[in-house]
Amino acid sequence: MNANADIYISKYKLYNYILPVLNSNMFMLAGDSSALLIDPIKSPEAEGLLEKKGTKELLILLTHEHYDHISGVNRWREWLSGITGHGKCFVFGSEKCRELAGSPRGNLSEYFMALVISKSPEEQALAERIFEKDYSCSVDRVFSGEYDFRWEDLRIFMKEMPGHSPGSICLEFYTANECGQPDQGRHAKDDNHDNPSAEPRYAKGLLALATGDSLVQGHKVITRVPGGNRKLYQSSVRPYLESFSPETLILPGHGKPGLLQDMELG
Ligand SMILES: [Fe+2]
Numbered sequence: 001m002n003a004n005a006d007i008y009i010s011k012y013k014l015y016n017y018i019l020p021v022l023n024s025n026m027f028m029l030a031g032d033s034s035a036l037l038i039d040p041i042k043s044p045e046a047e048g049l050l051e052k053k054g055t056k057e058l059l060i061l062l063t064h065e066h067y068d069h070i071s072g073v074n075r076w077r078e079w080l081s082g083i084t085g086h087g088k089c090f091v092f093g094s095e096k097c098r099e100l101a102g103s104p105r106g107n108l109s110e111y112f113m114a115l116v117i118s119k120s121p122e123e124q125a126l127a128e129r130i131f132e133k134d135y136s137c138s139v140d141r142v143f144s145g146e147y148d149f150r151w152e153d154l155r156i157f158m159k160e161m162p163g164h165s166p167g168s169i170c171l172e173f174y175t176a177n178e179c180g181q182p183d184q185g186r187h188a189k190d191d192n193h194d195n196p197s198a199e200p201r202y203a204k205g206l207l208a209l210a211t212g213d214s215l216v217q218g219h220k221v222i223t224r225v226p227g228g229n230r231k232l233y234q235s236s237v238r239p240y241l242e243s244f245s246p247e248t249l250i251l252p253g254h255g256k257p258g259l260l261q262d263m264e265l266g
Contacts, residue, residue, distance in 0.1 A: 007249070007257060009207050010153055010175055016257065017043045021116055021127045023254050024068035027210065030055065031152040038171065038210050038251065039063055040072030042130075047079050056084050059151055061158070062093035062139065063212025063253060064168040065100035066225075067109035073101075073137035091140045094160050097167030098139035100227070108225065109135035150176055154207070161240065163233030164213040164221055170240070171210040206244070209260075210251040215241060217255020221266025238265055 007014040012029040019026070019041045027038040028046055034057035035050050058080050062070055073091055080087035093101070100106030109132060116127045147158045157172040214221060214237050221237075223230040246261035 009173055009249075012152075012154070014208075014251075014257070015046065015049070017041055017046050019068055019071065020130065021119060021123045022068045022112075025251070025253060025255075026072065027251050027257075029154075033057060034059060034152065036061065036151055037072075037076065039069040039212065039253070040076050041068075042072045042075045051083060055080075056087055058087065058089040060089065060091040061156075061171060061210075062091065062097050062101065062167075062169075063171065063210060063214075064165045065093070065097040065107045066165060066213065067107045067112050067131075067135055069212060069253065070101050070107060070137055071109075071132070071135060074135075089140075091138065092158075093139045093142060094158075094167045094169050095142045095144050096160075096162070097169070098142045100165075100167055101139055102136050104134045104136055107136065109133055155205075159240070161214050161237045163229055163237040164223060165225065166227040166229075168212055168214055168237075170212070170214060170237075172206060173208045173210070174205040175207060206248060208249040208251055208257075209241075209244060211241070211253060213253035215250060215252050215263055215265065217250075217252045217258065217263060219254070219266075220264065223266075233266065241265055 009029060012031065015028040017026040025039060026041045026043065029036045030050060030053050033054060035055045037058060037060045039062060040060055058076055060073060060076060077089050080089045104110045112131050113127060113133065116124050143158060145160060149156055153176050155174040155176045158169050161168045161170045221233060222228065223233050244260055246259065248260040249257060250260050250263055251257050
């Protein structure tokens with residue numbers, strides 16, 4: 001995989017914006033009049049691009065509730081209503097994510113400055129300026145367990161994956177035509193998530209897997225945060241990740257997108 005080449009999810013170019021200091025990823029796909037954002041950050045550049053495209057609807061998907069992955073939710077709601085006057089913005093995540101995103105203690109924004117203590121003085125000063133210590137946001141739609149839906153030409157399958165945090169989920173992206181029924185093409189019935197030695201599932205039509213912080217490029221997965229659970233990660237999240245083809249395109253919570261075979265599993 002060429003590190004500098006543009007990445008497409010089906011016909012949609014993948015845009016990647018990065019939260020300064022913590023390098024958390026926001027991913028964006030721009031459709032005809034709707035855009036899909038994963039883990040939004042504030043980004044005037046992304047706003048400009050969507051304004052040019054005439055975007056009137058936003059679907060925001062949250063991989064989990066931690067501040068660095070939800071910090072742009074309120075700004076994007078504000079942006080859309082400023083652009084259209086009444087734009088439709090849906091924020092979607094797990095039930096636990098909604099519960100915890102709604103308070104600075106739950107989403108850890110209260111504590112985020114402690115995470116940058118090892119950074120350079122310049123980065124600490126930047127974090128002091130841009131991080132909000134009492135941040136909270138609302139989540140409009142929730143699911144528990146699994147949820148499958150369609151956005152434009154894509155089918156998106158969301159699955160709860162607590163381990164890094166209670167509200168963590170993973171998002172599987174499929175071509176809608178090759179995945180006509182929920183679970184079709186996923187070999188879901190054949191999965192054995194308790195058996196790490198199970199054959200990898202070469203999911204039909206799978207285009208990408210967004211993992212949030214359940215997989216972070218270049219680092220072991222962090223579970224030593226409030227609500228983190230290493231045992232749960234090892235017993236369910238890791239086997240789930242290992243069930244995919246090594247050539248699966250991963251959109252991680254931090255670090256560059258890449259193939260599963262090139263990522264370190266925590
Ligand atoms: Fe996180």
